[in-house]
Amino acid sequence: MVKIDVRKLISFGKGSYIVSMPKSWIEKNNLKKGDLISVSDDGFELILKANQEEKKSDPKEIDIDSKGKDMEVLKAEIVSSYLNNYDTINIQFDNNNNEAPKIKEILRNLSGLEIMEQTSSRISAKNLININEISIGNIIRRMDIITRAMIEDAILCLTGQCSDDSIHHRDIDVNRLYFLGSRVIKNAMINPRVAKSLGKDPWQLHSETLMILRLERIADSQKRISRYLSKLSLDKTSINDLNKIYISMSEAYNDVMKSYYNQDKGLALNIEVTNKDRTISCDKFLEKFTLTHSNSKSKSIHSSHVIIAKIIENLKSTSVEIRNIARTVLCCE
The missing domain is CATH 1.20.58.220 (Phosphate transport system protein phou homolog 2; domain 2)
Known part of the structure; x- marks a missing residue:
């Protein structure tokens, strides 16, 4: 069932009226004070649209510590980070452990992720594709x-x-x-x-x-x-x-x-x-x-x-x- 949010019409000055905007919609569209909103008059309906260009969000990065974890648990953490749109995934592991090949195999099976750095105790993978265009x-x-x-x-x-x-x-x-x-x-x-x-x-x-x-x-x-x-x-x-x-x-x-x-x-x-x-x-x-x-x-x-x-x-x-x-x-x- 669609939830309808009822708002009260408020008189402003001599010839204008205002209606408060739902905070959730403002946050969802990354709006702030002073941003422009498009208003389309469709008879009994007013259609509001966020009118500014999309803002580039900061790249998301996550650090995952693999120490003491089962490989299946680690795989689930890496995959969930990928699905949650993290741009960079860093995995830490013991330098005397043989986990690196298995970790690299998991990363290679996730489209768009490329291994950018590898040391004796760390692998860093970065997303190189624009999912907005897929x-x-x-x-x-x-x-x-x-x-x-x-x-x-x-x-x-x-x-x-x-x-x-x-x-x-x-x-x-x-x-x-x-x-x-x-x-x-x-x-x-x-x-x-x-x-x-x-x-x-x-x-x-x-x-x-x-x-x-x-x-x-x-x-x-x-x-x-x-x-x-x-x-x-x-x-x-x-x-x-x-x-x-x-x-x-x-x-x-x-x-x-x-x-x-x-x-x-x-x-x-x-x-x-x-x-x-x-x-x-x-x-x-x-x-x-x-x-x-x-x-x-x-x-x-x-x-x-x-x-x-x-x-x-x-x-x-x-x-x-x-x-x-x-x-x-x-x-x-």
Whole structure:
């Protein structure tokens, strides 16, 4: 629900009236006494716009001490600093520690960050790109292209036609784009001028946040599936059945992205409705595989059951995210 702030009209002099401005709006637009405000008369509405040029904010810098921290905790701190639009990230570490290569790898996976200085106990990385000029739409298209190829190639890991390492490296590229997209969107959400320059309203920014998240999750599932498939040895019938499920999933993904780009609600609605069919086909495959090999006491078959269950779990997760993209399209006006 939109909150309406009611203000009292005050008489000023003989022919003028004044209304106080919300402090939050003044601070949000970096305004001060004497700045100009544009006023547009639209009948029953007055539209106020901040009229001065955008002021360059001071670069944000943060120091992170890695001493005594687990590498995953340190990674979370570095990534969150990046997403919070820090321009310079300085990491301190013990000079007798071997953390530097791992820290550099984390930094290299964040688009725009370049290592500017490194000593025996400190690494300093600086952002070199202007996120105000980055197109969110281009980020989504690049994530889509990579993810689309990952879906097509992941099933090939079962027959050795594609390496799971190849899928893993592409997932890193998707993650890099996801972090960049999150940084761009957050910057636009807290800076109205940036949002306006990108031609985005709050709902569009929200929808694009959901889009990059869902594409990242689909890519993650393909990474896991490819890893499991590379460890699996299946009979010809099972390979054919699994391949049919993957073809269906790939077609659904292509259709939902087409519905997103074209804002085709009819196509999106069909993806929403058929999600249940894709889920059922996954469950039937798992049930058939279990019944076919239920009498086997081989340890390898038991291991295959576990791997198949994990593959089906990630295929169903992929289908859910495809459905969620369709829901994003259906919610757009």
